[in-house]
Amino acid sequence: MTTTTPGRRERLRAETVTEIKHAARRLLVAGGPAAISLRAIARDLGMTAPALYRYFASLDALILAIVTDLFEDLRAAVADAALAHSDEEPLVRVGHMARAFRRWSLDRPAEFALMFGSPINDAGARFGETFFTVLGEHYARHPFGGEAPDLPDPALRELFKPYLDTFGDRFPLPVIYLFVAAWTRLYGIVAMEVFGHLRWAMTDVEPLFEVELARTVSRLAR
Amino acid sequence: MTTTTPGRRERLRAETVTEIKHAARRLLVAGGPAAISLRAIARDLGMTAPALYRYFASLDALILAIVTDLFEDLRAAVADAALAHSDEEPLVRVGHMARAFRRWSLDRPAEFALMFGSPINDAGARFGETFFTVLGEHYARHPFGGEAPDLPDPALRELFKPYLDTFGDRFPLPVIYLFVAAWTRLYGIVAMEVFGHLRWAMTDVEPLFEVELARTVSRLAR
DNA sequence: CCATTTTCGTGAACGCCGTTTACCCTCGCA
DNA sequence: TGCGAGGGTAAACGGCGTTCACGAAAATGG
Numbered sequence A, B: 001m002t003t004t005t006p007g008r009r010e011r012l013r014a015e016t017v018t019e020i021k022h023a024a025r026r027l028l029v030a031g032g033p034a035a036i037s038l039r040a041i042a043r044d045l046g047m048t049a050p051a052l053y054r055y056f057a058s059l060d061a062l063i064l065a066i067v068t069d070l071f072e073d074l075r076a077a078v079a080d081a082a083l084a085h086s087d088e089e090p091l092v093r094v095g096h097m098a099r100a101f102r103r104w105s106l107d108r109p110a111e112f113a114l115m116f117g118s119p120i121n122d123a124g125a126r127f128g129e130t131f132f133t134v135l136g137e138h139y140a141r142h143p144f145g146g147e148a149p150d151l152p153d154p155a156l157r158e159l160f161k162p163y164l165d166t167f168g169d170r171f172p173l174p175v176i177y178l179f180v181a182a183w184t185r186l187y188g189i190v191a192m193e194v195f196g197h198l199r200w201a202m203t204d205v206e207p208l209f210e211v212e213l214a215r216t217v218s219r220l221a222r
Numbered sequence C: 001c002c003a004t005t006t007t008c009g010t011g012a013a014c015g016c017c018g019t020t021t022a023c024c025c026t027c028g029c030a
Numbered sequence D: 001t002g003c004g005a006g007g008g009t010a011a012a013c014g015g016c017g018t019t020c021a022c023g024a025a026a027a028t029g030g
Helices: A010-033 A038-045 A050-056 A059-084 A090-107 A108-115 A125-139 A153-159 A162-166 A173-194 A206-221 B007-033 B038-045 B051-056 B059-084 B090-107 B109-116 B124-141 B153-159 B161-167 B171-192 B206-220
Strands: none
Touching: A010 A038, A010 A059, A010 A108, A038 A050, A059 A090, A059 A125, A090 A108, A090 A125, A090 A173, A090 A206, A108 A173, A125 A173, A125 B090, A153 A162, A153 A173, A173 A206, A173 B171, A173 B206, A206 B171, B007 B038, B007 B059, B007 B109, B038 B051, B038 B171, B059 B090, B059 B109, B059 B124, B090 B109, B090 B124, B090 B161, B090 B171, B090 B206, B109 B171, B124 B171, B153 B161, B153 B171, B171 B206
């Protein structure tokens, strides 16, 4: 006497989809991005590989879905860090968000490699949104008084056209510039640490990270 | 009447090795890191796949060899940039080297992804050596007078143990710190540009790169 | 100069992989 | 109650890395 709620079929389908994704993430963690295979997932779920095509159009489509989920995970982790310090100054909160980004990435090197190690995703924008929200609070309290980089305003407007088209001009252009610059620094140090590209030089990247973070955040405060 | 010079066999063998590598690089450029396959290489060379095992122990060994070659290519490109401006101030030359790194990487996105997009190589050290040489000239003329980051000297010495073990203490520890920090910034902005992770924000990364480079180099000058 | 050993290649095979196709069973619904 | 759609299977194709047995050809040395 199964309850014939409208959408029971859809519920089972959604459960199978998440099971597939979970199996894929297990494979990802265990063996890196290249270890994700439809046949291995099917084995995990007690199915055959062609059955997965009822849920995803191809392996690439599945991986794209996983990358999207991972960006949402990361965004949530960073947003949680902001929420956990909601009584602090906005720029202090940004620091905690950056640390959350680093921690999340170090704990998930395989996922990080899948997300950032190759040219796929456009989900980076949605991720930046999280930082923009907190930065907005700072500039609402302390209007931007710094100086622009050595670029005239029209050139900057042309330069940031993709950003302006998506987010509008919520911030002064120099602020966007500073944010992107800060984001590249944060990415650089975290990616090099996650990929082990600094092990030839240092044992622990955290002190470097903290000093650079402090410098970068203070630059945002101008 | 083939000249039986000692090492004729070795010469043919070396030629085959470079042919294999060249075919692999063609596949890499055409289809990315995942497109490198022994069977495709063998087809290109008019051989069968098992024959390649006379030259490389496995596909991974071949890829490792290619990565090593690529780092040497990159190192040479950067060293050339330094040589082409040998009459300039050392820190100006470092700027040209950084631009050469960016240009080389943007022109070879597939190679860049293979080298830096996943945790393999230890060749980064040899690559950093190139920068150290030019930096050494600067600090020979202008002894370091800046301030250390907020870390006591013993802690820094412990932190940079891997570097010290390989390169010795040619530079004051704060200089090493500044170099690694500069390297993470350079890597961050170039990697994000190569991987397209900034396209959601800006059309052209070069202005950002130039401003950040100027700031980073001036920091090295303290 | 001939015999021997080393080197370099092939072809077949194994077990992976993504993907397509034809088919079948079993729900959910009219 | 009948039926159509959804969700599964088995078989097959081509591609992959890798191993193995085997043969030809070239270098070696007595």
